[in-house]
Amino acid sequence: MSKKIAGFLLLLLGAAVCYPIFFLFTGSLMGTGELQNHLGEALSLGEQPMSWSLLPLTPTLRHYVQLLLDSPEFFHMFWNSAALTAGILAGQLLAGVPAAWGFARYAFPFKKLLFTLYILLMMMPFQVTMLSSYLVLSEMQLTDTLPAVILPGAFSTFPVFIMYRFFCGIPQALMDAARIDGAGERDIFLHLGIPLGSSGIVSAVILGFLESWNLIEQPLTFLKSKKLWPLSLYLPNISPERAGISFAASVVTLLPALLVFLCGQDYLEQGIVAAAVKE
CATH class of the missing domain: 1.10.3720.10 (MetI-like)
Known part of the structure; x- marks a missing residue:
């Protein structure tokens, strides 16, 4: 049982470490409007609390095209x-x-x-x-x-x-x-x-x-x-x-x-x- 608990805790720790990478990747696939809705307060677009979704509602590669x-x-x-x-x-x-x-x-x-x-x-x-x-x-x-x-x-x-x-x-x-x-x-x-x-x-x-x-x-x-x-x-x-x-x-x-x-x-x-x- 102790090994299972240790494995579960390590899995949680690994997920916490990998989450910022997942955060970047999903954010890069979101449209401009969706990002502004999620990050409005951080981007000084209002006082709406910040939020985030695990997957983009409308995935797009537009930002990569603009960047590259x-x-x-x-x-x-x-x-x-x-x-x-x-x-x-x-x-x-x-x-x-x-x-x-x-x-x-x-x-x-x-x-x-x-x-x-x-x-x-x-x-x-x-x-x-x-x-x-x-x-x-x-x-x-x-x-x-x-x-x-x-x-x-x-x-x-x-x-x-x-x-x-x-x-x-x-x-x-x-x-x-x-x-x-x-x-x-x-x-x-x-x-x-x-x-x-x-x-x-x-x-x-x-x-x-x-x-x-x-x-x-x-x-x-x-x-x-x-x-x-x-x-x-x-x-x-x-x-x-x-x-x-x-x-x-x-x-x-x-x-x-x-x-x-x-x-x-x-x-x-x-x-x-x-x-x-x-x-």
Whole structure:
């Protein structure tokens, strides 16, 4: 009986977590009039209490057509998001993988101190480092450019922390055997470390994608020109006439992150478990 109760409670919790996605999807299929009836108070169209129906009365794809065919701004911001995400992930791989390998497999002076500093930087919210990052980027004349968002994200410490855990799990005997066979340190890293630590690398990429795709504070801080804004800053533009398009845009924006999450769910779970292990 206890298992049934636990299963029922987990089912309720899962339904509560999934409801916002269902809310977005059904809202994107409702007509403008139906949305205004449901969200009148939220959209300042009267004092009628907000309500919602599980299924739209008259389903329509009109909002998706307007978004995908009549909203060039949406596509421009979509490609801005794609460029930012790709740049950040590429930087995290180029800088983070060697850094994680070095911390995991080599002994050098002040190693523990530097890794502790990494962890402290990882725990700091963006608001703490915002001013210093802005001053550095301004001095480099990179503000109001995509690299202003890409560079801080590319050198994030969190992917290093995730990959470090996986690299630590590689048996030392394998590395010693490779050295006896004449393999150099570069060959060990490329042909032993990366393949055996691929789960950690993929996990870090997935987590990095989910974070980079939904950036809000960094673009608002470093990008003054709206033509450089990513898609995450398009969504708050909600008005009574564009409520349906906003719902549709939310669904389309959610799809890439949802697909990446579903494809890499197993790796993501491994990364979360690795991050929870204490040093």
